[in-house]
Amino acid sequence: MIFDILTIFPTFFDSPLSEGIINKAISSGLITVRPINLRNYTHDRHKTTDDRPYGGGEGMVMKIEPLFEAVEHLKASPPPPKVILMSPRGRVLNQKMVKELANEERLVIICGRYEGIDERFIENCVDLEISIGDYVLSGGETPALVLIEAVSRLIPGVLGCPTSSQKDSFSNGLLEHPHYTRPAQFKDWKVPEILLSGDHKKIETWRRHQTLKITLERRPDLLNSAPLSKEDIEYLKKLGWKPK
Ligand code: 9D3
Numbered sequence: 001m002i003f004d005i006l007t008i009f010p011t012f013f014d015s016p017l018s019e020g021i022i023n024k025a026i027s028s029g030l031i032t033v034r035p036i037n038l039r040n041y042t043h044d045r046h047k048t049t050d051d052r053p054y055g056g057g058e059g060m061v062m063k064i065e066p067l068f069e070a071v072e073h074l075k076a077s078p079p080p081p082k083v084i085l086m087s088p089r090g091r092v093l094n095q096k097m098v099k100e101l102a103n104e105e106r107l108v109i110i111c112g113r114y115e116g117i118d119e120r121f122i123e124n125c126v127d128l129e130i131s132i133g134d135y136v137l138s139g140g141e142t143p144a145l146v147l148i149e150a151v152s153r154l155i156p157g158v159l160g161c162p163t164s165s166q167k168d169s170f171s172n173g174l175l176e177h178p179h180y181t182r183p184a185q186f187k188d189w190k191v192p193e194i195l196l197s198g199d200h201k202k203i204e205t206w207r208r209h210q211t212l213k214i215t216l217e218r219r220p221d222l223l224n225s226a227p228l229s230k231e232d233i234e235y236l237k238k239l240g241w242k243p244k
Contacts, residue, residue: 002106010035059115081106086140090129102154111140173226177210
């Protein structure tokens with residue numbers, strides 16, 4: 001999979017791309033990540049990418065010409081990409097969207113800066129606008145990294161074990177049960193007895209109950225769309241859950 005990132009801060013991505021799982025995925029050729037300097041597509045001496053807003057007001061707006069030329073240039077080489085704008089006005093990213101994007105062959109990811117982007121570029125050149133949540137950042141670079149990491153993990157071979165991305169929270173639609181490792185006792189804090197029992201059937205049930213209890217406490221909204229068994233629903237009702 002190819003990720004082309006259009007940004008005025010291409011070096012922002014140097015360190016994150018040189019660490020851990022993403023770095024391995026790049027080295028092994030499973031993904032290609034190319035930060036591209038938007039200023040390469042300007043023609044004036046000052047490499048201007050922004051200008052003052054028509055109608056007046058605070059802040060600067062990203063100009064259409066460099067963005068348009070960059071996207072046209074990228075589209076001229078195969079495979080045809082999906083063009084994504086990281087934007088606080090976009091659809092809020094979730095694991096379902098990540099799964100869908102993992103089926104694409106190539107993404108062009110545009111990182112906004114300043115107060116906004118000329119709307120004519122968005123209307124005519126962007127396929128999808130994505131936000132990563134309801135908080136204010138300074139630009140689309142961090143969101144682009146979030147997107148690339150989330151999508152890359154779903155590409156076969158990127159994670160060591162093919163099941164580990166499926167077992168994750170949100171893949172099964174619920175939060176994870178708690179985890180413990182040695183020592184069995186630290187100060188006077190003990191690992192739950194059942195996990196030391198060797199009774200795998202009982203452990204499995206305990207973990208499922210923990211998953212359901214924690215999800216009910218912290219993210220009851222998830223229970224309305226997660227796949228639940230008859231036993232799950234029975235247990236949740238005992239905890240006071242009312243299905244919607
Ligand atoms: C001060 C300007 N804001 C008015 C409320 C609008 C605004 C413009 C640009 C707010 C943030 C930004 C920069 N952020 C992004 O480009 C961005 C973002 C984000 O801020 N939060 C969550 N997801 C994303 S994706 C891109």
